[in-house]
Amino acid sequence: MTVLLEIRNLHVAVEDREILKGVDLTVNAGETHAIMGPNGSGKSTLAYVLAGKPGYEVTEGSVTYKGENLLEMPTDERAAAGVFLAFQYPIEIPGVATMTFLKAALNAQRKHQGLAELSTPDFVRRVREVSEKFNVTQEMLRRPLNVGFSGGEKKRNEIMQMALLEPSLCVMDETDSGLDIDALRVVADGVTAMKSPDRGIIVITHYQRLLNHIVPDVVHVLSAGRIVKTGGKELALQLEETGYAGFTGAAA
Amino acid sequence: MPASRAPPPEPMSAEPRTIRTEAEQAIARHFEDVIGSLPGGERVRDLREAAFDKVRRAGLPHRRIEEWKYTDLRALMKQAAPPARRPLDTAPAHALKDTHSPLEALDRYRLILVDGHFFEAVSDRAALQRVGVEVLSTAALLDGDKDSAADLLATPEAAAGDIAVALNAAFATDGVVVTVSAGASLDKPLEILHLSTATVPHAVAVRNAIRIGAGAAVKIVETYQGPADIAHQVNAVTAITAERGAVVGYARLQAEGDQTLHLGTTMVTLGEGARFDHLTVTAGAAVSRSQMFLTTGGERTWLGIHGAGMIGGRQHADTTLLIDHALPGANTRVLIKNVIDDEAKGVFQGKIIVEPDAQKTDAKMMSKALLLSDTAEFAAKPELEIFADDVQCGHGATSGRIDAEQLFYLMARGVPQAEAERLLIEAFLADAIDALGDEAIGTALKRTVSAWLNRRGTRA
Numbered sequence: 001m002t003v004l005l006e007i008r009n010l011h012v013a014v015e016d017r018e019i020l021k022g023v024d025l026t027v028n029a030g031e032t033h034a035i036m037g038p039n040g041s042g043k044s045t046l047a048y049v050l051a052g053k054p055g056y057e058v059t060e061g062s063v064t065y066k067g068e069n070l071l072e073m074p075t076d077e078r079a080a081a082g083v084f085l086a087f088q089y090p091i092e093i094p095g096v097a098t099m100t101f102l103k104a105a106l107n108a109q110r111k112h113q114g115l116a117e118l119s120t121p122d123f124v125r126r127v128r129e130v131s132e133k134f135n136v137t138q139e140m141l142r143r144p145l146n147v148g149f150s151g152g153e154k155k156r157n158e159i160m161q162m163a164l165l166e167p168s169l170c171v172m173d174e175t176d177s178g179l180d181i182d183a184l185r186v187v188a189d190g191v192t193a194m195k196s197p198d199r200g201i202i203v204i205t206h207y208q209r210l211l212n213h214i215v216p217d218v219v220h221v222l223s224a225g226r227i228v229k230t231g232g233k234e235l236a237l238q239l240e241e242t243g244y245a246g247f248t249g250a251a252a
Numbered sequence: 253m254p255a256s257r258a259p260p261p262e263p264m265s266a267e268p269r270t271i272r273t274e275a276e277q278a279i280a281r282h283f284e285d286v287i288g289s290l291p292g293g294e295r296v297r298d299l300r301e302a303a304f305d306k307v308r309r310a311g312l313p314h315r316r317i318e319e320w321k322y323t324d325l326r327a328l329m330k331q332a333a334p335p336a337r338r339p340l341d342t343a344p345a346h347a348l349k350d351t352h353s354p355l356e357a358l359d360r361y362r363l364i365l366v367d368g369h370f371f372e373a374v375s376d377r378a379a380l381q382r383v384g385v386e387v388l389s390t391a392a393l394l395d396g397d398k399d400s401a402a403d404l405l406a407t408p409e410a411a412a413g414d415i416a417v418a419l420n421a422a423f424a425t426d427g428v429v430v431t432v433s434a435g436a437s438l439d440k441p442l443e444i445l446h447l448s449t450a451t452v453p454h455a456v457a458v459r460n461a462i463r464i465g466a467g468a469a470v471k472i473v474e475t476y477q478g479p480a481d482i483a484h485q486v487n488a489v490t491a492i493t494a495e496r497g498a499v500v501g502y503a504r505l506q507a508e509g510d511q512t513l514h515l516g517t518t519m520v521t522l523g524e525g526a527r528f529d530h531l532t533v534t535a536g537a538a539v540s541r542s543q544m545f546l547t548t549g550g551e552r553t554w555l556g557i558h559g560a561g562m563i564g565g566r567q568h569a570d571t572t573l574l575i576d577h578a579l580p581g582a583n584t585r586v587l588i589k590n591v592i593d594d595e596a597k598g599v600f601q602g603k604i605i606v607e608p609d610a611q612k613t614d615a616k617m618m619s620k621a622l623l624l625s626d627t628a629e630f631a632a633k634p635e636l637e638i639f640a641d642d643v644q645c646g647h648g649a650t651s652g653r654i655d656a657e658q659l660f661y662l663m664a665r666g667v668p669q670a671e672a673e674r675l676l677i678e679a680f681l682a683d684a685i686d687a688l689g690d691e692a693i694g695t696a697l698k699r700t701v702s703a704w705l706n707r708r709g710t711r712a
Contacts, residue, residue, distance in 0.1 A: 051660075051664045052663075052664070053660055053664075054656065054660065074663075074669075075660065075663040075664055076663040076664075076666050076667060076668045076669065076672075078664075079663070079664055079665055079666035080666045084665075085664055087661065087664075090661070091657050091658055091660075091661035093658050093661070093662070093675075093676070093679065094679060094683070095676075095678070095679025095680065095682045095683055096675050096676070096678075096679045100675070101662070101665075101667075101675070104662075104667050104671060104675060105662075105665040105666050105667055106666075108666045108667045108668060108671065109666040112666065144679075161665065165665070165666070
């Protein structure tokens with residue numbers, strides 16, 4: 001199996017406070033991992049540090065992506081190299097039409113990969129194909145990015161972008177939060193459809209319900225900045241029954 | 253104390269000061285040199301003398317003059333260039349060839365001025381006449397020396413104390429006087445294009461008047477462009493009257509050369525139910541001041557004042573507004589956006605006055621600045637003076653950096669930092685430009701933004 005992402009002894013501090021305290025995680029191509037944990041365990045920090053958010057200081061450890069040192073790559077290059085973070089709270093950008101943004105993102109990634117920019121008709125066709133799957137309407141595409149979108153619309157827009165950009169590593173930060181059951185199904189089906197032998201998916205979630213739809217190969221429990229337990233998909237069900245208490249206790 | 257021994261009373265104002273800086277002395281010499289040859293008869297000459305008296309008494313405005321607090325002209329204007337002469341008739345063709353106009357693709361009428369002088373032969377005067385627009389040259393009107401000449405140099409009360417306006421009245425050489433007949437509706441925008449050719453620094457004083465008749469509908473763009481590397485000094489005054497029910501879109505593009513000092517004044521009077529949508533785009537000049545004096549002369553006016561500024565290097569750009577609501581039912585919206593890079597300094601001063609009779613005034617004023625460097629500066633001074641009790645007025649001012657979360661989101665999708673910043677800057681300015689409400693003009697003026705961002709990209 002090809003190792004896609006290898007995290008070793010990762011320590012991360014935000015404003016001098018250590019959040020991640022030695023995370024180890026290996027994701028092989030073709031695998032779906034779930035990372036579960038209580039609030040404040042460091043789930044979002046892990047997501048942000050993979051995407052390259054400023055202000056997240058790696059104090060120790062390493063992250064290797066496709067054999068390269070991910071931590072040395074600027075944010076945009078990580079994305080161009082195929083790392084995609086689906087935001088827990090997608091950012092509203094007034095004045096930038098969603099279509100304009102999608103074109104900039106897609107063409108920037110193509111350029112980085114040495115591909116020619118898509119022609120406008122080809123681009124419009126690509127977006128239409130993908131957006132229809134996620135009920136992202138033409139009207140939404142004309143609006144400024146995420147402005148006035150409902151919580152569900154924002155999340156559908158995120159997953160639509162993920163499908164459009166075809167990343168190698170999908171990191172989904174609490175994609176289920178704020179979704180009703182129908183929107184959850186649309187999003188989960190979209191993610192499931194993206195499973196492929198050369199792609200890895202990391203699903204970060206607080207609750208088990210998303211994992212009924214996106215079935216993980218491996219489940220990790222993150223607590224107080226460390227992975228304290230790793231198991232199969234049954235671990236998620238067990239957590240749902242017992243809560244995090246037992247695991248956090250074990251970690252202490 | 254006996255009355256006879258009382259000291260003489262102090263004068264009401266501060267002690268009269270005489271002209272003393274090098275630039276002030278040069279201006280006085282230039283005035284003596286040209287007053288005999290400027291257009292106008294005796295009556296106009298008296299008005300010019302009266303205007304210059306104000307300049308003699310006050311000197312150039314400086315930081316202790318409240319309205320000029322952030323733009324100390326006495327300190328910023330080291331030299332006074334000699335007044336520009338009328339260039340040769342071949343000048344417009346040369347100037348047009350050398351100037352890249354962002355409005356190029358826009359179907360429009362044009363009135364062309366070079367170095368402050370109107371060139372009728374290359375302007376669309378006849379075509380405008382056919383659609384109900386009369387165009388005269390300011391020089392011809394001043395030479396007539398009639399009431400209309402005096403009206404042309406008249407200053408509304410709000411601008412009476414302003415030295416830039418007084419200097420303009422003293423030195424005005426030419427300009428255009430545009431009269432749109434009542435009910436006329438222009439099929440395409442009118443551009444009043446101010447160009448410069450001279451290769452040595454000179455001073456332009458141009459005076460324009462635009463009268464828009466009742467119920468007429470027009471879109472006008474005034475553009476100011478000039479060559480780089482020459483310290484021209486441009487003093488432009490445009491007085492606009494929009495009569496009852498007129499609908500006016502008026503944009504102003506200041507894209508002067510990088511060494512230019514540009515003092516631009518727009519004086520606007522609105523009649524009953526008139527609508528005036530405005531946009532100033534500021535990109536050029538070393539030092540610029542764009543000031544507007546607006547007065548409601550009728551009830552239920554609509555006023556939309558928008559600004560989109562982008563400056564870098566060591567540029568200084570000042571936008572100053574005085575909006576006097578005299579009559580009831582006015583609706584006023586002000587949105588001024590400035591992007592400031594490097595060591596540039598932006599200024600916004602906005603004063604909204606609501607007089608006792610101006611009940612039901614609804615006025616909102618907002619200034620937003622985006623600072624792109626640690627050394628960029630922005631000063632904002634919004635003011636409300638409200639003397640009526642049944643009004644809705646508000647103002648706000650913000651100044652900050654590019655939003656880090658927005659930048660991260662764009663970059664996390666693969667957009668490189670420079671392009672992500674560009675998208676965010678364009679978006680920041682776009683809403684002020686779009687607010688003009690004219691897509692064709694807006695699209696054309698956005699080319700100025702793109703060009704500025706391209707230059708910024710090559711600097712970085």
